[in-house]
Amino acid sequence: MNFNAILPLLVLASSLVPGMIIFFLPESRIRLRTTLNLTGAILKLLLIGYMLWGVQHDQSYVFRYNVLPDLELVFKADALALLFVTLSAALWFLTTLYAIGYLEGSPHRSRFFGFFSFCVTATVGVAMAGNLFTFFVFYELLTLSTYPLVVHRGTAAAIRAGNIYLVYTLAGGAVFLTGIVWLYGLLGQVEFTPGGVAATLGLEYTAQLQVIFLLLIAGLGVKAALVPLHGWLPQAMIAPAPVSALLHAVAVVKAGAFGIIRIVYEVYGIEFAQTLNLLMPLAIVASITIIWGSLRALWQDDLKRRLAYSTISQVSYIILGVTLFGPAGTIGGVVHLVHQGIMKITLFFCAGNYAETLGIHKISEMNGAGRRMPWTSIAFSVAAFGMMGAPLTAGYVSKLYLNQGAEMAEMAWVSWMLTASSLLNAAYFLPILYRLWFVNQPQKWLQERIRARGRWETHGLLLIPPVVTAVATLGAGIFADTGWSPLFWVKLIAEMEYLP
Amino acid sequence: MFDPVPWLILLPLVWGCLTFLTGVGRGGRLVLAGLIIQLVLTIILARQIVMEGARHYAVGGWGAPLGVDLYVDGLTGIMLLLTHVVALPLVVYARAYFSSQAEGASYFWPLTCFLLAAMNALFMSADIFNIYVTLELLGLAAVGLVAAAGSAGSVTAAIRYLLVTLLGSGAYLMGVALLYGTYGSVSLAVLEPLLATTEISAAACLAAMLMLAGLLLKTALFPFHFWLPPAHGGAPAPVSALLSALVIKASFYLILRLWFDLFAPLVTTQAAQLLGGLGAAAILWGSILAFNQTRLKMLVAYSTVAQIGYLFLLFPLMTSAIPGAAESAMQGGVMQLVAHALAKAAMFAAAGVMVLSAGKDDIALLGGMSSHLPLTLFTFALAGITLMGLPPSGGFIAKWLLIDSAVSGGQWGWVVVMILGGLLSAAYVFKVLRQAFLPPVAGIKFKPVIRMLEWPAFLLALISLLLGFRSVEVLNLLGAA
Known part of the structure; x- marks a missing residue:
């Protein structure tokens, strides 16, 4: 295995490994924890910088691993992936700095930073996923790693927000999984390819592909907070500020939106999606969400709630x-x-x-x-x-x-x-x-x-x-x-x- | 060539007898050493199966029909390996557990050894009477382990368990008698072609029904699940883990074997659909009951009822005519069996640690557990991920395969059941986790626990989680014929 294939794994490991070590650190080891966090964040940025340079010089970074004989885990650092990876790595670095200041002196910081690192690992995994299966794996990991952050304060209100968050995201994940398995049944492996892969099926599968599209978008729409699947987002702002910042800017909602980008452009292909009449309904839902979110924001007095809408x-x-x-x-x-x-x-x-x-x-x-x-x-x-x-x-x-x-x-x-x-x-x-x-x-x-x-x-x-x-x-x-x-x-x- | 087959049955019996000599409640170190040897033997055996395929072993040189035949194939290899991979950390856990809680320790070691011997023999038996003997031995050892705690509740649960297990093996024995009376043999190798070629007799049908009903009772498939939660939830934690992870899987293994080999000419699609329906009911009803429990160990026990349901979905899925659908159903079912065994052992062990520390088995008392026993809570959560069927766990791969099979076979009803079941299991797993994030109940003092209680459970949970990455090996072993 060459270095180019290992590179995506290293990018994942640069936040996963510090996260795992941080879990087992006692609360009092503040300096070591901060060093680990920042080393991981900087290392990730350096690795990504190298890959950005490489992609412009026609290098490709692909890692494949067979989970089942005909089911692959694929990490691919293509241009779209790098866009999202760079965003999340850069903002992770800043949010880590912010969180160190924000949480100074508060309890359970090892747990917090542990899950924080997992959350970024999951986001980077979502970004670099080379096929739908890999995407789903990290999409669900993202749910699991953000839940402890949402309920971090341990108050009754935080637990309630956590419940609502889980109900929405796990149900969305289940719907998403159904769509993915169905599509895998039709297409075999669904690898993200510019221009899409679904067009090979032809128009006789129109009805099935439309239903699958609905399932996939409904599953992703929960995290992307499309109306009427947005109910969890204003609740989840109960989390500490660095978590809200990461949730709203990079991790959760972006994973949903990024997934929709992948589905439309690289699974269905924009032209085939247009042929199947899938774009117009999605445009209408997005427009309703844009107006509805803004209208609701007008009436909020709580600053974070207004920002959430x-x-x-x-x-x-x-x-x-x-x-x-x-x-x-x-x-x-x-x-x-x-x-x-x-x-x-x-x-x-x-x-x-x-x-x-x-x-x-x-x-x-x-x-x-x-x-x-x-x-x-x-x-x-x-x-x-x-x-x-x-x-x-x-x-x-x-x-x-x-x-x-x-x-x-x-x-x-x-x-x-x-x-x-x-x-x-x-x-x-x-x-x-x-x-x-x-x-x-x-x-x-x-x-x-x-x-x-x-x-x-x-x-x-x-x-x-x-x-x-x-x-x-x-x-x-x-x-x-x-x-x-x-x-x-x-x-x-x-x-x-x-x-x- | 060295053959581990007979040693896997003999050695645990030897350890069991030796632990009697070391005295009451002692002998843990001996069993630990013995299990390490056995684990090495099963690995050797599994390698042999992958390289050379399935084979028969004639005990004492006397093969069927005169002597007793043993048979090992890929599925046997998986079950043996699973048994030892689960049992070894549990033995380490039990040593630590009984050092801080003497209740139930008295005959734990010899009974565990006999339990393992019975299970190993059961997995390798190739004749239906021999299977009966191992079933009975397994049941008696398990009842003894449940009763060993000695409290009134556990004795009641043990007596009920005893009656159920006797009823189950009794029904099975009647079936064996009917088959022997009709066909004059108890060897699977002899019976299989006879049943396949001769006209289906009423006696064979009755025998099949009796044997399967007895085994279903022992597997605690809905609606035969009533005995399981008190027996599994009331026993000491290491025993609960052994029973929920392994013992019920033994009778399920037999159902799988009989259904697809011996009784393959008899079973109908309707019967398969019926089993699937009961499995679906178990998933939904078991999960709802699990969610309603106030005691932690009862919640985990009801979760076993629900998780068993997934195993039975493979019967209707296997009837699919679509190429590949039946194969992935079988693979998914076996993956679910393996993943659940690992996760449930971890979960019961973790629950035991929390109960030990809080002093009382009550979910409401778990507040503050996230800072007091973070590793144990993490173990519980990792095991929960497998039960919910979320990636990257073995449970996820199992669910992927099962849903794949159901979708490609067009059996949409089962897809809905599996998706709902996953969400319901999330409900009861997070019921525990979120309680642990709340502040501690006023006035509660958590007792400190020793490290060796926490790590074996964590190891089991980790294996169940990472199993997803090694599924290819498991399925390779399964496919070795």
Whole structure:
């Protein structure tokens, strides 16, 4: 076995092995635990950097292992996989830093970081899965490894949220499994291939393929929080802030959205999916989700709940882009996978900072926080403008391509819907920004746990990650046309799908 | 060439007798050493089976029809290997368990050795009367182990278990008598061609029904499951683990053998559907009852009732005419058997540790367990993953194969049952796990437990989880003819 085949395994191991060791560390070994965490995260980034270079130079990284004589576990670091892997590894690194600061002095940290590492391993596995079976394996591992994080606080409310989370995700997983086994029965092994593999079956299987598509999308739609399968997401925000950040930006919802990308482009193939009339219903569901999430977000006073509904809405941009037939739609949808991730993680980091530093959980309590915590609030504002699609931010690029995609697919109603959604985004983000910057601060903060010291408005480890991701939000918007932007990479992927 | 076959029956009997000499409650080290030797022997045997295929062994040089025949093939190899892989960590566990809790320790070692001897003999027997003898020996050893705890509850459970096991083997013996009276032989090798070629007689049908009914009773298939939870839930933890993981699998193994070999000309599709239906009822009803339990060990015991149901789904799935569907049904069933044995042993062992530490068998008292016994809770969770059929466990591969078989054979009803069963098992597994994440109940003092109680259970759970990656080897052994 050559090095190129082992590389995907090493990427998995770089978070799995530290996670396993951390489980058995006593609570007091803080330094060793931090070292392990960061070594793993940095090692993963280095390995991925090497693979990114390699893929551009026509290297391929494929690992195969036979679980059963005709059932393979396949890891493949193709362009799409690397997009998601890079996103999750980079954000994992930042979230780990953030979590170390956030959880300082709280109990059960070994357990927390152990499952945290497992969660990232599962996400990376989902990203690099080379066929549906492998994808499912890691998709379920993701459910199992995030449950302990959701219930981490051990309060009655956390346990209840955990129950709801499990009911949704396990039921979704079961439906997904049925679809996968059925498709395997028809096709043999279903390996992800640009352009799709289902077309070989031909049109006499139309009805079966439509039902299978429904099963697969329903299973993935639970994690991607498609309405009406989204009920777990606002509940799950009870988890500690780093977990919410990771759940909303990278791990769970993205695994669902990424799965839908794989199903449409690399299992069914966009053209065959169009032939089977599968894209239009999915576009409608995604649009309903976009509007519904935004509307619900308007009425939430709890900051994290408002952000959670915003996630429901924003993740469906990805799915909408996928359903717009044509390269521009594809680019808009897939690039939003990255853009939404960096913007949403910024917002959740900031929400955690307000809660940890000043005890602010509600939007009505945020008056004047901008003066007390300028850096956090600037980061928050940048990400919020990104979400609205303001120019110079990553969100602008996504919306630009989505609108183009809607035009190319001749779906004018999608353009209208996108405009409406942008207005709604503004309607629920601008009042927050107004309170942050233009309303006077109260006499006394609710619960000022961390005092400002010189330049540091809060704990340094809490401040650096959101600032970095906010800069990335701007960078991805301003330097969108350079060779190092997510957009550039996504254009490569789109070329592969549409050029035969 | 060295032949391990007779030694696998003789050696455990020797250990059993020796442990009588070491004194009451002692001899654990001896059994441990003995089991290591036996494990090596089974590995040698399994290798021989893979290389050279199935074979007969004539005890004392006298083969059938005069003497007693033994027969080993791939399935036998799997069962023997499974028995020893499960039993070895459990022996380490039992040594630690009985050092902190003397109740039930008195005759544990000799009875366990006789239990293993009976099981090894049962797996290799090739005549139906010999099978009866091993069944009876197995049942008596198991009843003795249940009764050994000595409390009123466990004696009641043991007596009920005794009656059931006697009734089961009695029915089986009647069937044997009928077959012997009709065909004049008890050897499977002689009977099989006779049943296949001659016209089906009423006596043969009656015999088949009696023998299968007796075995179903012993396997505790719904609605014959009533005796299992008190017997398995009330015994000391190492005994519960042995019984739930291995003993019921022995009678299931016989059903599998008889159904597809000896009685293959007699059984009908309807009969297979009936068994499948009972299996489905067991999955659903057993899971619901498991969820409703307030005692941890009873929950685990009811989960056994449910998990046995999956094994019986393979009978209707095997009737499929689609090529490949029947094969994957058989493979899935055997994988489920192996995965469940490993996971259930781990789960009972973990439950035993938690009960020992909390001082009382009550799920409500488990709060705080996640920080007090993290490794044991992790063990319970890993075993739970196998029971739920989630990847990458052996249970997942089993479920994949079974669902694959059902989908390609167009038997959609069973798919629904399996999916529902998986979700229901998640409900009862997470009922325990989430309790463990809650803060401790006021006033409870957890007793510390020794390390050697936690690690063997963890090892078993880990094997059941990683089995998914080595399924090819298991299925290779199964396919060795």
